Amino acid sequence: MARIPDSEIDHLKLSVSLERLVESAGIELKRHGKDRIGHCPFHADKTPSLVVSPKTNLWHCLGACQAGGSVIDWVMRSEGVSFREAVERLREQTGEGVAVIATPVVSTAVASADDAALLRNVVDYYHATLKQSPEALAYLARRGLDHAEVVDHFRLGFANRTLGYSLPAMQVKAGAAQRGALQRVGIYRDSGHEHFNGSLVVPVFDDAGHVTEMYGRKIGERLREGTPLHLYLPGPHRGVFNEVGLIGHEEIILCAVTGSG
Numbered sequence: 001m002a003r004i005p006d007s008e009i010d011h012l013k014l015s016v017s018l019e020r021l022v023e024s025a026g027i028e029l030k031r032h033g034k035d036r037i038g039h040c041p042f043h044a045d046k047t048p049s050l051v052v053s054p055k056t057n058l059w060h061c062l063g064a065c066q067a068g069g070s071v072i073d074w075v076m077r078s079e080g081v082s083f084r085e086a087v088e089r090l091r092e093q094t095g096e097g098v099a100v101i102a103t104p105v106v107s108t109a110v111a112s113a114d115d116a117a118l119l120r121n122v123v124d125y126y127h128a129t130l131k132q133s134p135e136a137l138a139y140l141a142r143r144g145l146d147h148a149e150v151v152d153h154f155r156l157g158f159a160n161r162t163l164g165y166s167l168p169a170m171q172v173k174a175g176a177a178q179r180g181a182l183q184r185v186g187i188y189r190d191s192g193h194e195h196f197n198g199s200l201v202v203p204v205f206d207d208a209g210h211v212t213e214m215y216g217r218k219i220g221e222r223l224r225e226g227t228p229l230h231l232y233l234p235g236p237h238r239g240v241f242n243e244v245g246l247i248g249h250e251e252i253i254l255c256a257v258t259g260s261g
Contacts, residue, residue, distance in 0.1 A: 004087055007207035010244035012090050013070045018057045021071055022050075025078060042067055042077060058149070115185050118178075119211040122187055123203045125166060126157025130200075133158050139200060139219040154242070155203050159196035159216065163187070186233040196231055204239040212239035 019036055023029055029036035029052055040050040040061045049063030060068030067077060075086035130136045130151070136158035140146040150156070163182075168175030182188040189195050199216030206212050216231035223229075246252055 004084065005207065006205065006209035007244065008091075009072070009087065012072065012087060014057060014244065016057075016071045016090050017054075018059055018071045018074065019052055019054050021074060022052055022059070040065060040067075115181065116210050118181055119185055119187075119203075119214070122163065122182070123155050123157060123201075123211055123214070125163060126159055126196075126201045127151075127155050128157075129160060129162060130156055130158035133160060136160075136200060136219060157201040157203070158219075159194050159199050159201055161194055161197050163194055186235070195233075199231060202241065204241050205243075206239055207243065213237055215241075 019029060022036075022038065025041065027038045027041060027050070029038040029050075030048070032051070034053070034055060036052040036054065037048045038050045038052070039045045039048050040063055042061065043064040045063055047063075049061050050059065051062060052059045058068065058070060059074060060066075067073075071090060072083065072086045075081065075089055076083060079086070079089070081089070130140075137146060140151070140156070145151075145156070164179075167178050179188060179192075183190065183192075186195055196214070196216035198220050199218050202215045202217070203211050204213035204215065214233050218227065218229045218231075240246070240254075
């Protein structure tokens with residue numbers, strides 16, 4: 001089945017008003033600071049526990065069910081449909097057809113579809129590693145980035161020299177081939193070391209969900225003199241981080257990572 005592009009999903013999450021969607025289900029929302037509150041329809045709710053945030057377009061329940069998420073999650077739970085069906089229903093509300101990708105589109109940042117898939121696998125591995133690393137999680141907390149939704153949405157990761165353990169042994173043909181491919185795309189250096197070792201890794205995706213760039217920021221405090229804090233994949237830089245954030249804004253401040261921050 002054709003895949004719905006990540007860009008379409010992100011667009012829906014921002015463009016469909018969650019507040020109006022909830023109220024259209026007959027739920028009365030009252031102002032509570034910057035948020036709105038109402039009775040959660042997913043459990044017996046005597047005291048309003050449903051919180052809707054117009055600013056983030058997200059919802060969560062403080063009561064028994066502890067449910068939450070985006071407009072897509074709301075439709076899935078309230079109407080009992082699959083993720084894909086929820087997306088299609090929301091797209092119908094916006095008056096736009098469902099855009100899908102029938103075949104992979106190769107990113108210009110990599111040489112082939114295999115390389116694109118390889119980078120995505122590396123991003124997924126680093127993402128899982130970060131969630132199990134007290135060191136990386138502590139760094140995120142210090143920088144005010146320790147929000148599960150932020151970590152998951154942007155697929156933040158951590159490189160800690162363990163990527164090789166997930167690969168076949170170098171003596172095995174498949175292991176040698178995979179390490180060669182990782183070296184070609186810049187994940188491994190010519191020395192055989194991981195390029196982003198010791199770094200928080202932030203992937204940059206295009207509108208089709210392919211990795212166009214990876215940025216790494218060293219998180220250790222005791223680094224050898226001259227060690228660069230900021231790393232990128234080799235080659236020209238491509239892509240804009242959080243491109244979906246450009247939607248619906250008349251003024252955008254675009255900046256690059258510089259200095260020692």
